[in-house]
Amino acid sequence: MPLERLYCAVTPHGLGHGAIACQVINALARRRPGLDVTIQGDLPADWLASRLEVPFRLIPQGSDFGMIMDSATRVRVAASAAAYRHQAADWRRILVAEARRIRAVAPDLVLGCIPAQSLAAAQALGVPAVGLGPFHWADILDAYCGDEPGMDSLIALMREIYAGCDAFFAPQPALPMADLPNLVPVGPVCRRGxxxxxELRAALGIAHEDRLAVVAFGGMASGIDVWSWPEQPGWIYAVPRGPETPRRLPPHMVAVGDDKGCPLPDLIASADAVITKPGYGTLTEAALVGTPVLCQERPDWPETEGLLAWTARHVPLEMVSLEALGPGRVGRxxxxxxxxxxxxxxxxPPDGAEQIAEALVARYGG
Structure with missing residues (x-):
């Protein structure tokens, strides 16, 4: 049976999982013209539209949350453990709700990036299901909450769900995920700017002689008061527009968004530096185009060590503390x-999205 209808479930933990999913959907749609796409997850519709090359339906609902965060780098461990315990107690109802959403679409394939709940529902319905991500939530939950009461059985269940997919595609650089017999490593999956x-400097009103630093924390509040950074001669900061953006910007800052024709990957490819956290999307986008990275420390995140080692092989990388990104220090x-x-x-490296699309078409019909 041809692959005609895709259901893609995405963790709304920042925008990184959505960015990976969009690249794979675009590559798959180029091989399957007319592909019917449904995306499930609480992601901004306008942001998805800026990333996708095909029409889509959005179901802004779902059970997955990843981890509960205080900021882009600070996990609320106790709150996350409590939320997962609640899900474990309510697992049957959650699966019924997820299955109802999938059944209403009647997809040929469920692509999970990386909600265990949606993948479990697909497996229960007998719908082909594949996982996608540089890590899975069982490893993250184990790292932060593995010693919390009641977590062992849920973590084991999540590992079983990910291992039960037809395949789990792991864009590099990725966690080892040695527990998955179905693991398929592929090249990086990101939008190469x-x-x-x-052109972008003209659109943003930036002088040719000024250097440009893009501030990008993966769609989450950074916990850093960027707007208090003082002027640094010769530097302009480009900050994604959001609810905290002041109505009047300092002269050394610009607020950016796709409404100005400035997609973030192109900004990163055109910038002199990126200021970010250890996160898959921004670091791979910067490394693949050669843009230097100033990166906030995040030693507790399991993905950090391997991701930073890979990035440092390809671009200048400077690790700094949250305090070091305070006012008056960023210029130095x-x-x-x-x-x-x-x-x-x-x-x-090979384009991981293209590799995944080729594999999906070969396996599920073109």
Whole structure:
């Protein structure tokens, strides 16, 4: 049976999982013109529209939340454990609700990036299901809450669900996930930006001689008062527009969004530096185009070590504390970052989204 109808369930834990899913959907749609796409997850519809090349229906509901966060880098461990315990007690009702949503769409395939609940419902319905992500939530939950009461059985269930998928595609760099017999490593999955320096600078009103630093924390509040950063001669900060954006911006800052024709991957490819956290999307986007990275420390996140090691092989990378990103210090950190002058080999890995799309068409029919 041809693959005609796709149901993609996405964890709304920031925007990184959605960014990965969109790349795979686009690659698959190029091979299956007319592909019917439903996305399930509490993600901004306008953001999805800016990333997807095909029409889609959005179901802004779901049971998955990833981890409960105080900021882009701070996990609320006790609150996360409590929320997962509640889900474990309510698991049957959750699966019924997820199955109802999937059954209403009648998809040929469920792609889970990476809600265990949706994948479990698909498996119960007998709908082909594949997982997608550089990690899965069982590993993250185990790292933060594995010692909390009642977590062992839920973590084991989640591992069983991920292992029960037809395949689990792991865009590199990824956690080892050695517990998955169905693991399929692929190249990085991210939107590779186009360098459009002069065009974007003109659109944003940035002088040619000024350097541009893009501030990107993966769709979550950073916990950093970016707007209090003082002016640094020769630097302009580009910050994604959000609820905290002031009505009047300091002269050394610009608020960016797709309404100005400035998609974040193109901004990263056109910038002199990126200021971010350890997160898959922004770091891979920066490394693949050679943009130096000033990165907030995040030592407790399981993905951090491998992700930073991979990034540091390809671009200048400076790790700094949350306190170091306070007012008056960022300019010095950027100057230090720009002084790194070692040769940086540009990575040329295979495109993971294309690899996944080829595999899906081969397995489920073209």
């Amino acid at each position: 186009r360098p459009r320096g002069p 950190l950027l100057r230090r970052l720009m002084r790194q002058d070692a040769p940086w080999p540009r990575p040329e």
